[in-house]
Amino acid sequence: MTEEKMEVSTDDYVDSESKEELVHEEIEENNNIVKGSLWMTIGSITSRLLGAVYIIPWYAWMGEHAEMANSLFGKGYNIYSFFLMIATAGIPSAVGKQIAKYNALNEYRLSDRLFRKSLGLMSIFGFIFAAVMFFAAPVLAQGDMNLVPTMRALSLSVLIFPCMSVVRGYFMGNQDLMPSAVSQIVEQFIRVFYMLLMTFIIMKVLSGDYVAAVTQSTFAAFVGMIGSFAVLGYFYWKGRKERSIRMANSNNELSVSTTSLIKEMLIEAIPFIIIGSAIPLFKLVDQYTFEPMMKQFTSYSSTQLKEMFSILSVNPDKLTMIIISLATSLSAASLPVITEAFIKGDRKGVGKLCSESIQLFCLVMFPAIVGMSIVAVPVYTIFYGHNMLGSEVLIACTVSSLVSGFFMLSSVLLQAMFMNRQLLIELAIGFIVKCIIQYPCIYAFKIYGPIIATTIAFCITDLLIIRSLTKASDIRLSLLGKRLLLILLMTTLMGVGTFLAEHLLCQWLSPASRLGAMVLFAICLGVGVVIYAYFVLKTRIGDVLLGQKIGGLRQKLRIK
DSSP: OHHHHHHHHHTSSSHHHHHHHHHHHHHHHHHHHHHHHHHHHHHHHHHHHHHHHHHHHHHHHHGHHHHHHHHHHHHHHHHHHHHHIIIHHHHHHHHHHHHHHHHHTOOOOHHHHHHHHHHHHHHHHHHHHHHHHHHHHHTTTTTEEEEEEEHHHHHHHHHHHHHHHHHHHHHHHTTHHHHHHHHHHHHHHHHHHHHHHHHHIIISSSSOOOOHHHHHHHHHHHHHHHHHHHHHHHHHHHHHHHHHHHHHHHHOOOOOOHHHHHHHHHHHHHHHHHHHHHHHHHHHHHHHHHHHHHHHHHOOOHHHHHHHHIIIHHHHHHHHHHHHHHHHHHHHHHHHHHHHHHHTHHHHHHHHHHHHHHHHHHHHHHHHHHHHHHTTHHHHHHHOOHHHHHHHHHHHHHHHHHHHHHHHHHHHHHHHHHOOOHHHHHHHHHHHHHHHHHHHHHHGGGGHHHHHHHHHHHHHHHHHHHHHHHSSOOOOOOHHHHHHHHHHHHHHHHHHHHHHHHHHHTTSTTTHHHHHHHHHHHHHHHHHHHHHHHHHHHTHHHHHOOOHHHHHHHHHTTTT
């Protein structure tokens, strides 16, 4: 950060007043990214934590049906996620990108018209895809009739989510990510409350039908979205005065037809839809190939394979997605700012923003992955009971989340620079690799095969994206490399300290018991956070990436 400011101050072609404006804009852009990242991180992490913590009582109430119920829940959600992505994945980012574009041109009336027309279009999309999912459920379930009611309950969420995604895209384009974050939290609170209430009633008070309990658990997604939509509506109503002022001062110099606006938005949305569907699509490959392939060269029964699929895909997802959601929140915060800099032709600014996004991603992801890997056994015990196979699979999925998470971040960076075609080609290459090596990986590594195949595929795609990023912007690779090495060093020191703490505590606490696992996890988490936070403050990398308030915290803690 210091070097970049020095470059501005030594520019002989910029007068003193312009220098101050450039520095002010640089600080403001950085603050916007940090503030947006903070809100999206809070929203994503809180919602993901709620989405993970509920599994403890839910799993216990399912009793002997726990693994089968979780497998059913996960398979339904994999298909639902794919439909949701097709119907809406590109819309928040595409709408946000287009609104940011017109706002940068001071064409607020066009932004408002795009938003309203998108709402109408997406209501139609929601109806179509919800109907397809509802009526095609028996075919998509592949003969598993227990899965049909689960999928049909989830189809109701597909009905309303597209419109809700447009509203979130509107706030994203205006660089106001707080409403989306708050709506996510409210959505998860309501969803988890309804899910646990109905599961308890069905399993402990009524018949104990686990299929009915899973169906109501998935219907909870629809109930939660109603609450989320209400929160977004409140924030939209609250900002009506500011919108009126902006539109009154709009340039109104561009004349774009409604058809052109919608066409432009859809053209932008299609790549987002495909990219957003990448991880659900990879999971669907696992869902439709793992059990049939395993049957060819193992003697496991259908029930055992369903339980193994739960351990492979469903159980770790609830925990690793907490980590991956960090990438989602960081990428969402970066997109409108990078788009604005790109439109202005500021290659250096684009490179700086991309570099900071990658650094911020690694600052959080590196310690999260290392920490989760070290305490995988107690974490798995807390949520699902002691299971060494499940714990080992969780470690493998956690490591794999680094490459899939980086894909989510870096793909949005490329899309912000309108490099959609290149990105689609790079993703297609990774997906083809996944399909080709899926069978040999499962044959060689059994339950770890799909994880290894996904990791290799995303590694190839990530390397191709990195090459494209360096060509499209002036990323200072030397500075980026130094920062990443520093983050890696801090993570290593944190990992060593956490590992020693975990090893010593295991002499007195058993990770096989839920109480012992909770105490073990809490202490190790505290040790890891304290060590890593100290180095983040000591090296001042927190000041650079997280804002000046971190410097104030360092002074309060008297860390020099």
